[in-house]
Amino acid sequence: MPSRPRDLNPGIHHVWVNATGNWPYFVDEIDRMAWIQLLVHVLDRCDWRCLAFCQMTTHVHLLVDVPDESLPFGMAHLNREYSKQFNDRHSRSGYFVRKRYGSRRIEVARDLLGTYAYVVLNPVREGMCRRAEDWLWSSYRTTIGKSGAFPFVDAGIVLAELGGSVAALGLLVEAQARKPVPRSHVR
Numbered sequence: 001m002p003s004r005p006r007d008l009n010p011g012i013h014h015v016w017v018n019a020t021g022n023w024p025y026f027v028d029e030i031d032r033m034a035w036i037q038l039l040v041h042v043l044d045r046c047d048w049r050c051l052a053f054c055q056m057t058t059h060v061h062l063l064v065d066v067p068d069e070s071l072p073f074g075m076a077h078l079n080r081e082y083s084k085q086f087n088d089r090h091s092r093s094g095y096f097v098r099k100r101y102g103s104r105r106i107e108v109a110r111d112l113l114g115t116y117a118y119v120v121l122n123p124v125r126e127g128m129c130r131r132a133e134d135w136l137w138s139s140y141r142t143t144i145g146k147s148g149a150f151p152f153v154d155a156g157i158v159l160a161e162l163g164g165s166v167a168a169l170g171l172l173v174e175a176q177a178r179k180p181v182p183r184s185h186v187r
Contacts, residue, residue, distance in 0.1 A: 008069040012051065012106040012157065014115045015071075017079060018059040018098040025058050031086060032137055035060065038081050040152050046074040051155050054122050055137040061119040063106075065157060075101045109161045116158050117176035124177055132173050144170060 007013075019025040026032045032055050039062070043050055049065040066074075083096035106112045120132045120140040129135045133146055141147035143155040144166050155169075162168035 006072065006103060007105045008071060009105060010067050010069070012063065012065050012112060013071055013103050014106060014119070015062040015064060015075065015101055015103045016059055017075075017101045020095055020098040023058075023092070023096070025060055026055055026137075027090060030089070034085050034089075035078075035082050036150070038078050038085075042074045042078045043152060045077070046070045048074060049157075050139070050153050051158055052116055052119050052139045052143070052153065053150075054119050054135070054139070056122055056126065056128075061122060063116060063119055071103060075103075112158060113161055113172060114176070116155070117173050120173060121177055132177070140173070 017025070026035065035055065039050065039053065042048065043064075047067055048070070050062070051065060052061075052063040054061045064071075079097050079101060086096055087093060106115055120135075120138050123129050123135040123138065124132055132138065132140045133144060135141075136147075136149075139150050139153040139155070142150040142153050143159075159166065159169060162172065
């Protein structure tokens with residue numbers, strides 16, 4: 001069955017990518033930093049704004065504001081270049097990405113807030129840490145001011161929905177951590 005057509009309209013997109021087979025998407029910090037460097041390159045090249053990201057072990061989530069129809073171009077570049085670097089570094093050959101990246105456009109504020117919480121809570125739900133701010137490979141720590149590690153992240157659109165309050169964002173994330181994951185967000 002062919003893949004359904006992508007929503008290429010400008011706007012905020014939740015994007016996710018998985019490694020193929022039993023391979024991790026990130027083996028170590030070198031892989032994680034290589035992906036971040038490539039992401040920053042794509043953000044600059046495509047004029048995207050990164051609202052959030054979260055690197056897991058087997059996959060990655062990204063929340064980006066895309067001003068035009070460049071999502072497929074930017075993701076193809078990011079996936080191709082990261083796959084080449086990963087395969088070279090780990091003496092691996094063949095397809096690295098399981099299938100084409102997944103994406104869904106966010107259209108309403110409530111969905112934006114729920115998706116943001118879903119993205120940053122991934123490591124908590126997988127038992128990798130107790131709280132979202134404990135995970136070093138997510139943009140959440142930067143957004144709430146606990147780290148300056150990812151200065152390219154701009155969650156201003158998310159914060160604007162909460163009256164600009166970082167404290168309100170923290171309360172939202174804490175509240176979502178206590179709820180079951182909505183079916184629409186399960187990947």
